[in-house]
Amino acid sequence: MCYIIKKINKIKNKVINQNKQIKIKGWIKNIRTSKIGIFFIDINDGTSLNHLQIIVNKEIICNLNKKITNGCSIKAKGIIFYNKKIKKNEIKIKNMKIIGHIKNPKKYPIGKKYHSLEYLRSISHFRPRTKIISSISRIRQSLVYYLHQFFQKHNFIWIPTPILTSLDTEGYSKMFEIKNKIFKKKTFLTVSGQLNLESYACAIPKVYNFGPVFRAENSNTTKHLTEFWMLEAEIGFYNLKKTIEICKKMLFYTVKNTIKHNHEDINFLIKYNKSNLNIDYLLKNNIVELDYIDIINILKKKEKIFTNPIKWGTNITTEHEIFLTEKYFKSPVIIKNYPKQIKPFYMKINKDQKTVSCMDIIYPHIGEIIGGSERESNIKKLDNNILSKKLNKKNYWWYRELRKFGTIPHSGFGLGLERLLMYITSMKNIRDVTPFPRYPKNLNF
């Protein structure tokens, strides 16, 4: 007899392919028995949000090689049929075998009961077996794949910028230092590949990277990790306006395709998180766009509700972001042209000599998702910026040379992957959208 091996997401709930012979492999998620000794067993193989129900006779169960419990891995053969009552396909099992049993079922860390997300973090090696984490994993795959596809379609070149570095991009970041005698130099983990990427943008004007970056900060929040993935793009001949345009296009393309391919998972997570994420709204791609000064004026009117001071020259903090995106505009917001003193040396100073040509995109519930700017392409102005930030010109010799020999205007941005993933999955803690999150005191797994 010929059996077809099927992944569970390929067993569509339609009245077709009836009586076909199917082979499946997966893990047992639930076992129920009827009075007449028939077993209804839920199986999943990680490909689908919904389990597949298989119907097994008592005889088959009694003849099994090992005791059957939740969490066992099994393989089984049977005939597919459409259950009109529940409007789902099921499989009548003819043959079944336990592959990996559980010696002590009481000790299996994922029982049938409700597990908190905090508990699941403590068993990060088992949590992909839950609906929550497998859903997030499938959504992440789409998000990242469509990001790559977007950049391929727009003729960008992926550049693997180095993790090990002797240079501090931002000029004020807390970096991890590495013990070593190999490089004969102080060695750090990168906080951003931007400067390296700029050298490629000054030769091949559309480039991007996508890789891990690090912050040696002792911050214990729901939105920070010490290790996270950033997508950075640098684009020759682009100004701020064109950079904002391509960011919006990128977000729209990626989110649209992810929603299309993962609507089941996304809807499940919306319910699970009791989220008010509005998918239709996301697809309208409307983002408010305002200057920093206008944002300050809006915030000033509500000054009393904030604990942090609001005046020109101060940072927009979390409480302000929440107010703007969740209460005032009820939408993502693009804030442009910040004061130069709160932004890094590489940003281009505007004609007003006070602000820099930059933008942050902030999202409801998440905060900053994207930060970008025009880069200073004039050597004299760049040197002034380096000086005014009290950085050492010598450290940036090659970055400065890009401005001395055939310089071009260019802009770039960085997107925090986990932040965007939080938004689209409605998850509230960044530690739950990363397979093995790194944060203070946590280097497990």
Added chain:
Amino acid sequence: MCYIIKKINKIKNKVINQNKQIKIKGWIKNIRTSKIGIFFIDINDGTSLNHLQIIVNKEIICNLNKKITNGCSIKAKGIIFYNKKIKKNEIKIKNMKIIGHIKNPKKYPIGKKYHSLEYLRSISHFRPRTKIISSISRIRQSLVYYLHQFFQKHNFIWIPTPILTSLDTEGYSKMFEIKNKIFKKKTFLTVSGQLNLESYACAIPKVYNFGPVFRAENSNTTKHLTEFWMLEAEIGFYNLKKTIEICKKMLFYTVKNTIKHNHEDINFLIKYNKSNLNIDYLLKNNIVELDYIDIINILKKKEKIFTNPIKWGTNITTEHEIFLTEKYFKSPVIIKNYPKQIKPFYMKINKDQKTVSCMDIIYPHIGEIIGGSERESNIKKLDNNILSKKLNKKNYWWYRELRKFGTIPHSGFGLGLERLLMYITSMKNIRDVTPFPRYPKNLNF
């Protein structure tokens, strides 16, 4: 008047679109003048192997804002026409402006003369402006994009495994250690995400990662970097045979599509490197497959030509790899079932109790490109392996738990990106296929 902005690779050399008005931006690669004062200038914008020739009158040149030299960035407008003599499209310039000039042209690190690859490494920030490095960058983009596409098409899920770790995957690797007080634990840079990936494969059976890995080894060879990119896949319910099959499929799919989209760049690099890379051969996808023991028997017959000893239990070294792939088989070779003592603890021991179910894929001129194996999925056997390699069971508590609760047979492999890129670009030194290579004493840029 309406001008269309064109990237240079989009200006196809066909007798169509004549007399269209075109805007271009790019860098000057070469300047020639005719006796009657017409300037023939080669322009490139990083999108194309071949430069675009523009024709500029003396008048326009004289009226330029700055002195025109090689390496200047310019923007220009003009009319496209087909030059029958050279069978190429050219542009008669009406308007031109220098964007970024070069104050001291003698100091521009990329002159017209021949530059050695060693020299180019010393100016890694400028080398993407050369044909060699821009070609490699475009090929890398294709290679990586089609790798991601292959895994997406085969329903794999990308998992970002952590870089910061407290665990040594291989059990004997030289790892970089990080100074920090944040994790309250000894912290290292990962050598492989395999163990983490396995925990996902034991829930969602098709997973892969793609990220940087590190080796704190003082090795100064043309095939090693201290930081390089690895693609690793773990596949539940797969044995060695199926793993070899999917590796071959992956290589074939990726190489086929890269050749299709980058044949010009690949052919240029074949000529540049005087390589005997046979593209037709690559597309036949024939790879010799032999057991380690058979390889040893072949090598023993030629024992005299090798400096390293050959007997059962020894490693296959570079000289053996060269002999096998370049002289004996003249093809890539898959070597299977190595002795257990020279392979890591996680590999599944064969029934003979002497060998492990593993494979290495070695390529002519490159050496190992892929290494993979079945993973030991039985807890007792795994514990024996850990013991026999003198490792500490406690460190692997969660990895061991995967075998205690619903274990499944599974296999995986790792592909070295730079090695594959070396092969397809015909480049002989791994430092030239990485934008900013890290190796002993080199942490520049």
